[in-house]
Amino acid sequence: MxxxxxxxxxxxxxxxxxxxxxxxxxxxxxxxxxxAYMNAGMNYFDTAYVYHGGKSEVAAREALxxxxxxxxFMLATKLPAWEIRKESDIDRIFNEQLERAGVxxxxxxxxxxxxxxxxxxxxxxxxxxxxxxxxxxxxKIKHLGFSYHGSPELLTxxxxxxxxxxxxxxQLNYLDRSNPVVRSQKLYDILAERNIPIIVMEPVRGGMLAxxxxxxxxxxxxxxxxxxxxxxxxxxxxxxxxxMTILSGMSNEEQMADNISTFxxxxxxxxxxxxxIDEITADILKVPQIGCTACKYCTPGCPMKISIPDVFxxxxxxRRYPDDWRAKNFYNGVASRGGRAGDCxxxxxxxxxxxxxxxxxxxxxxxSGILD
Ligand code: SF4
Ligand code: SF4
Numbered sequence: 001m002x003x004x005x006x007x008x009x010x011x012x013x014x015x016x017x018x019x020x021x022x023x024x025x026x027x028x029x030x031x032x033x034x035x036a037y038m039n040a041g042m043n044y045f046d047t048a049y050v051y052h053g054g055k056s057e058v059a060a061r062e063a064l065x066x067x068x069x070x071x072x073f074m075l076a077t078k079l080p081a082w083e084i085r086k087e088s089d090i091d092r093i094f095n096e097q098l099e100r101a102g103v104x105x106x107x108x109x110x111x112x113x114x115x116x117x118x119x120x121x122x123x124x125x126x127x128x129x130x131x132x133x134x135x136x137x138x139x140k141i142k143h144l145g146f147s148y149h150g151s152p153e154l155l156t157x158x159x160x161x162x163x164x165x166x167x168x169x170x171q172l173n174y175l176d177r178s179n180p181v182v183r184s185q186k187l188y189d190i191l192a193e194r195n196i197p198i199i200v201m202e203p204v205r206g207g208m209l210a211x212x213x214x215x216x217x218x219x220x221x222x223x224x225x226x227x228x229x230x231x232x233x234x235x236x237x238x239x240x241x242x243x244m245t246i247l248s249g250m251s252n253e254e255q256m257a258d259n260i261s262t263f264x265x266x267x268x269x270x271x272x273x274x275x276x277i278d279e280i281t282a283d284i285l286k287v288p289q290i291g292c293t294a295c296k297y298c299t300p301g302c303p304m305k306i307s308i309p310d311v312f313x314x315x316x317x318x319r320r321y322p323d324d325w326r327a328k329n330f331y332n333g334v335a336s337r338g339g340r341a342g343d344c345x346x347x348x349x350x351x352x353x354x355x356x357x358x359x360x361x362x363x364x365x366x367x368s369g370i371l372d
Contacts, residue, residue: 009042011263014249016051030063040260048078061102078112081119109141115150149355152186169199174236197244206294209233231262239268289316298350305338342368
């Protein structure tokens, strides 16, 4: 049975950037966000085995599963290729996910981060699509799909080989349309042409498109004083045909309230607004930015405890505003809690897991030159 698109809310709650207190997920705070989201009539939650070091699925149990009837929400999670060493690991991980989340089925289940090379090879080696179909037959998964970070060529190949794919999750936002690594537009075109429902991740590019500096923010505000800067990024993807649901990794109630307001009586972008997005994209691209989405896949395994996305955030700010003392203070705070950019020993762990394929070691050398 294919996904009933009428039941999918346009805004999905991504559980990868939940609020934390003293290094642990703040469940009380998450409960308030879940309540606000559910009260707005929306009910799609996206977690993964690896989010928050394995604690995001548990947070879903505490803040959602224990507090709402099972048929009132949809919960999605993902199988991590990089944790699979042998066939039996797949069932072990899946059973652990059911237990962590406190459910006996997942509404949507994804093979996490298919990309050229390692991950896709693992999913094929262990025949994970057939395994997913078996879980569907057993009622433990309602719908099977994958999240995708690879090339357009591989996407076509995977879809040809696996017509059982019911949906695909891709990174899509107005800035990455022309990004030569992400190639969002091409990925979108392939899926739209095949009528495969699209779930969008990183619509605000890890928060970057929520605050673009006074000048660009001002252009958005001059056009629509009533709309937040982040809302433009969400409205852009929400306007595209074929987009089923847009995930936002919300971290506080303010973001939640702003996003709910964007998707309540949703207003697609009109032609003049789309033109403004094109102009602003060109403005942003004048200053090259490190394409880090702050997904934090790279940080748990860093032996030097470098907060890589925070370092890149600082560099991006300084590339645009070289004298910004607040950015330097921010970096010094981050570095005092972990490693400095210059502490990198070049082990390559981070580059192996970065879905944006960033040359992290080289970028940290640049960062160290500016910051250390
Ligand atoms: S290459 Fe550097 S930043 Fe990356 S994991 Fe190793 S030490 Fe950490
Ligand atoms: S460097 Fe890559 S893996 Fe690390 S947070 Fe940024 S995008 Fe994610």
